[in-house]
Amino acid sequence: xxxxxxxxxxxxxxxxxxxxxxxxxxxxxFDFFVGNWTSVNRRxxxxxxxxxxxxxxxNTIRCESRMGGVVNIDEVVFPTKGWSGMTIxxxxxxxxxxxxxxxxxxxxxxxxxxxxxxxxxxGEFYGDDTDEGRAIKVVFRWKRxxxxxxxxxxxxxxxxxxxxxxxxxxxxxxxx
Numbered sequence: 001x002x003x004x005x006x007x008x009x010x011x012x013x014x015x016x017x018x019x020x021x022x023x024x025x026x027x028x029x030f031d032f033f034v035g036n037w038t039s040v041n042r043r044x045x046x047x048x049x050x051x052x053x054x055x056x057x058x059n060t061i062r063c064e065s066r067m068g069g070v071v072n073i074d075e076v077v078f079p080t081k082g083w084s085g086m087t088i089x090x091x092x093x094x095x096x097x098x099x100x101x102x103x104x105x106x107x108x109x110x111x112x113x114x115x116x117x118x119x120x121x122x123g124e125f126y127g128d129d130t131d132e133g134r135a136i137k138v139v140f141r142w143k144r145x146x147x148x149x150x151x152x153x154x155x156x157x158x159x160x161x162x163x164x165x166x167x168x169x170x171x172x173x174x175x176x
Contacts, residue, residue: 004050018137018160023124024096025117030065030072032144036174037061041078044166046154047131050145058082100125100140101173114140119147131156139163 039061042054064073072089085104092099099113114127123142130136137157144150150171155163 013097018126018139019124022097022126023116023117023119025091025098026096026124027069027091027093029091029098029118029123030063031069032147033072033074033150033171034065035062035063037063037171038174039076039171042168044164047164047166059169060174098123098125107145114138116140118142118144129156136159148175 006040029101037060039059041057043057044080045050045055055172057078057080059076060072061076061079063072065072070091070093072087072091074087075084075116076086077084083105085102088101088103088110090099090101091097097115097117099115101113102111103109112127112129114125116122116125121144123140127138128135129138135158138155138161139155139157141153143152150170152171153165153168155165157163
């Protein structure tokens, strides 16, 4: 198995490690994402084997803010896949951190959260999960690219040092 260093959204090839202190953020970190979006997804067809074969598919998103910004939710529909998903983001006002939870319509399972926040236009969120029966580390990275575009990606790691990016999405705001 060949795991690649997880490149930063700025294009660096430096390996990423989990920071000793998780990033913090602001209650308004996800305000930019409120509204309707279309996205182009690239998801690895096979993880953990050094694959570069990507499945490319669209989705639509509707995102809302609730409870004065403490909760941010989005519903994602993958029309070519026949399933949908929802992200539930909650902001801990004391820790100043977001917890991001994912659930999909295929299983109905609420996945463990990734936790973190934004610094400027870049967000990092870390957590623990399992994949194919193995304990893994997970990172979500967000990049705000202006008012109408954003980039999201997910990477997995077995050791918290070497990461494999396995899903990326380019989001474009729906006008009107």
